Amino acid sequence: MHSPFIIELNEQNFRQVLESSMQSPVLVHFWAPMSQESAQVIPDLQALTQQYNGAFTLALLNCEQEQNIASQFGVQSIPTIALFINGQAVDGLGGPQGIHEIQQMLVKHLPSQDELNFMQAVELIRQGEHAQALPLLNQLSQERLQKGDAKLALADCLIETQDFVQAEQVLSHIPLEYQDNDYKSLIAKLDLHNQSANSPEIQLLEASYQQNPDDHKIANELALSYHQVQRDEEALEMLWTILRANMNALDGEIKKTFMDILAALGQGNNVAGKYRRQLYSLLY
Template identity: 65%
Template sequence: MQSPYIVELNEQNFRQVLEGSMETPVLLHFFASVSQESIDLIPAVQSLTQDYDGALTLALVDCEKQQAIAAQFGIQALPTIALFINGQPVDGLGGPQPIEAIEQMLAKHLPSKEELTIQKALKLIEQGQHTAALPLLDSISEERAAKGDVKLAKADCLLETQQFDLAEALLAHIPLEYQDNYFKGLVAKLELHKQAADSPEIQSLETQLETQPDNVQLACDLAKQYHQVNRDEEALALLWQFLVRDLNALEGELKKTFMDILSALGQGNPIAGKYRRQLYSILY
């Protein structure tokens, strides 16, 4: 398995690999062809290392080729597993082991896979890649997602991807101990959106439509204004009220506006999916 996190340990890279444990924990796996159990375990240990996605380095030690290293560690049983952190051995296992035993050993010293996922998402957010970070945060367990740090990170992603209602719902339930400058910055960003989303132009059109509820042009103009400030669900709901009565209202302009908003939202958007289905139901 080719991976930057998996190396074959030898006398030339021995010191470098162990010194690397000052930055990233190193798991040594001692094996030999005379021990089929130690050979069979290699793919599972490699896969486990890949799951840690850079938070763990695996060093494979062929005891037949690296007898001096095996002797230095006093290897008496195969397979033998040794975990190094900060240049020092902190844990190990000797003799045939199920992969679950190694997972349990690592869990005592390393962040869980879930915490690693959160760390990866936070790094993406720092890099401005909120769209990529959001699915990672969505994959977190419900219990962990209820914690303030994950809620803040997710609210950040929702704001950046213009899912303002969902962001507001999260920010309304942030524990007091997490209401720091990060939290205040997100709230300020939400308030700016709210102010822009309720412009005098929108308020004027809403007032006119209240007095002229059957004015199709007013409805179309208001829907366009809603779309410009990312109030797309309201825009689609408003347009649909008129489209369901007349698909060719305003000589097709209403349907075109409706389709333009659906297109802007993209294929994966649940709101767009809902209104596409409704449109298809009256088209076909």
């Protein structure tokens, strides 16, 4: 398995790898082809390393090929697992171990899954991959999601994926100590959107619709205008109110606009998912 976080230890690199534990933990697995138990756990260790995504480095030492290094470490039995942090062995396991036992040892020293997801999401945001970061943030526990840094990251992703209503809700609950320049930048983006999303043309259509709530043609125009400025939840709610009473309103044009907006939002969008379920419940 090719990964920057999985290394074969040898005479040339073992000192450098151990020194790297000053920056990031290194898990050394002492194994040998003659020891079936030590070889069998390697794929699980590699998968676990990938899952942790850089929180530690896995260093594999073949004790048959590298007897000199194994003796320097004082390895008494194979397999042996040792975790190095800041150049020192801080924990370890001797004898055959399942991946669960190894994971339990790592949990004591490494970031939680919540922190790993958050770190990965922050890196994706830094790369401009907000749509990929959003599911990772949504996986966070409620406790972690209540922290200011997580809320700011979530609001950033929601704005970039054009879920402005949800973004506004998140930003309204940012703790005072996190209302920094990043927070002010997000508020400014939201204000710009709100200004463009409330154009004179939309205000005129809204006034016409208020005066003529049974005019489905005006409703359809207003829904399309809302969609153009990403006010999709308002558009869908208005169209849904009409469809619930008459699925063939405006000779099917209302349903077509409704379906077009759902399609434009895509399968992963929470708002679209909500209105799809409502539509299916009515149809089936």
